[in-house]
Amino acid sequence: MAYDNFTILRSTAVPMPIENVDTDQIIPARFLKATERKGFGDNLFRDWRYNSDNTPKTDFVLNNPIYSGKILVAGKNFGSGSSREHAAWAIYDYGFRCVVSSFFADIFKNNSLNIGILPVQISAEFLDKIFKAIEADPKTEIEVNLPEQSITILATGEKESFDINGYKKHNLMNGFDDIDYLQAMKEEIKAFAANSPY
């Protein structure tokens, strides 16, 4: 599935200072029964966001109108657990384009990059600065600059750089994906596979 390319994102952010947010929280298994990729945003963080009678939980950040934006800022080890890409789809479908944390689980990171969400891994210190800035002013704007590989708290100018491999950066900036790349090298793959003992 093609996605919108990503260059510079300037947005307010939604803070979620919780550690070890696993993909069962992002989207519980009972919402994985669809055979198409649509509507997952409605069930993003379902059991943190809604009571069992489907009324919103007022103390959960996504139900707090003070916070909004295209950037989700979360505690360390975000996206652990199940490999369900539905977690990344739900985040994208809700409207986020970037998740910021001090640590990401591997599979979630891959899934995000594959569908056009940028996972930005920063130091624990800078993450704390962002949380504090949003706490002080929920309208705090954050700039995520992919070409420069930097993230900036615009009000104060505080800035940190982040890592991403050159291949994935190029893909995200141009909206390309791995499937196109692999299709282009199919003959090479067939020749390689011909020598496989399996």
Next chain:
Amino acid sequence: MSTSPKTLFAKVWDAHVVKSIPDGPDVLLIDRHFIHEVTSPVAFLGLETRGLTVLFPDKTFATADHNTPTINQHLPVADPLSANQLKALETNTAKYGISHWGLGNPKNGIVHVVGPENGITLPGMTIVCGDSHTSTHGAFGAIAFGIGTSEVEMVLSSQCIMQPRPKTMRISVNGKLNKGVLPKDVVLYIISQMTAAGATGYFVEFAGEVFEQMSMEGRMTVCNMSIEMGARGGMIAPDATTFNYIKGREKAPKGEAWDKALAYWKTLHTEAGASFDKEYVFDAADIEPMITFGTNPGMGIGISKKIPVSHETGSGKSSYEKSLNYMGFHEAEPMLGKPVDYVFIGSCTNGRIEDFRAFASIVKGRKKADNVTAWIVPGSHIVEQQIKEEGILDILTEAGFSLRQPGCSACLAMNDDKIPAGKYAVSTSNRNFEGRQGPGARTMLASPLVAAAAAVTGVVTDPRELI
């Protein structure tokens, strides 16, 4: 070519790199691709949208497991969404000529149980599946890991995925295991020491006397949970135990092909002097039967211990408190004697014959506690058959338990097997996340022996008292 000593991981990985992209991932050839009903439909839809086809249909194997009922499997699936997903798998596999062991097929079962028991999983392979517990297959000396749906589409269409090469870690456990300590306890202990993110970015090799002495079922339990410390996967060097397990299984090589394969498999071990990015060494004597008290698999302790206070743990105070609040537990409380409402034995972690033998060893001659609802779910029809043939079913029935039909069941509660809100479950599965076993369910992860002890006493009980 470099002559420096190689790790098991490097030998298998390097043999599969079609191309290395500078400042990017490796293009890795995949030998076996398992698919199931939940994470494959959108991948097949993607193929159609792009006008692509399946490159090597004979390298992909489908089974229905995540979303299947564990009673009355002969009847139509009642939930229309689940039925639709199962139908989609049937239609998609038929369209592209992919092997499909659907509901009712005698080979049906949990993907990570049926792959090995039918000889599809072999040493030296690369194996992927849209399921994080694909790491299970690493028990055979394969590089096996979970992938997302976009990657399922890549493998279907090109038999390759693009992966950054992970760093390597070796975890050795030396010495002899204590009485009542099962492979599940070993892995829960390792995760409790490593934390739920301690191996993120790494591929782990498990080594040392404990794993050398372990059965294939036990090795699968250990590798299965490597993802719970964040590892990309876990693997164990193949040896005589591995080869004996594989020999004669339906899809295993036979005759000359077997001899040739065996000669190669015997080369699959880490050479002396090979270096890892990280090494950890643990002592088997330090491990006792384990149980989890929190909401990630790293929050586990020896069953006789008390729940740690937050400053003794590596986690932030508010996250730790949130976790204990969810469980209804407090710092410094003992786990022994906590009430148990449900017991679940099954899943890709502990749904193999050895697990039911262990469970039966404790319930034999005892009765299920009245306050406990027990769900006993074999990992496959083959396991179900073994349970019957070995007389385990008779022991279970005599003790007041009944056997359900194979599937993932209460491990992720996609079907009707949900633990009710607020109830406590001792579960042999792999995740104690909030709501994992049903909205509001409270999970304590443990071994089949600990599950059996809870099932007959109705509270968290040290199984060593009942052995």
